[in-house]
Amino acid sequence: MDFRIRWNENWIMRTVCTALLGIAVAGALLTRAQDQPQAFRAGVRVVNVPCTVRDRQGNYVSNLTQEDFAIREEGVEQKLSYFAAPGGDPLTITLLLDTNQPDLDFLRAEKNAAIEFFRQPLGTSESAALARFDHDFWVVQDFTDSANGLLAAATRLPEHGAAADPKLE
DSSP states (O other), rough: OOHHHHHHHHHHHHHHHHHHHHHHHHHHHHHHHHHHHOOOOOOOOOOOOOOOOOOTTTTTTOOOGGGGEEETTTTTOOOOOOOOOOOOEEEEEEEEEOOOOOOOHHHHHOOOOHHHHHHHHHTTTTTTEEEEESEEEEEEEEESSOHHHHHHHHHTSSSOOTTTTTTOO
């Protein structure tokens, strides 16, 4: 009887160890399978390539046609299936600036970038606004089609951090 109990205890112990070993091996195989990168493949038939063309004086060139463009992928010319010249829906944009920066050089660079951005003329029926935020949100210039108004508002932007006067007087 003593032998039988030991045999049953050993049998139970071997069964438990075998089960644990099986679980460990299955877990290792599952982890290994998850570590291997999964390949994702998709066929792409059309890739949009928006572009802006300027001449040597920095002026926009707007009278280009499909024949003026060539698209190459790894040196191989690709077929240009669709071509759309500008003149679709008018652009409405808000330039939003983070003026909650302690770095004065960053604020000056941000202000200069806004000024440069608004030096570009808006297209017909296009409008823009200028806003900034620190601890609050401020509309510096509401939507307008006036590049001069936007440029003036950008010029009034503070060059110091969040304590700046929100009225930008």
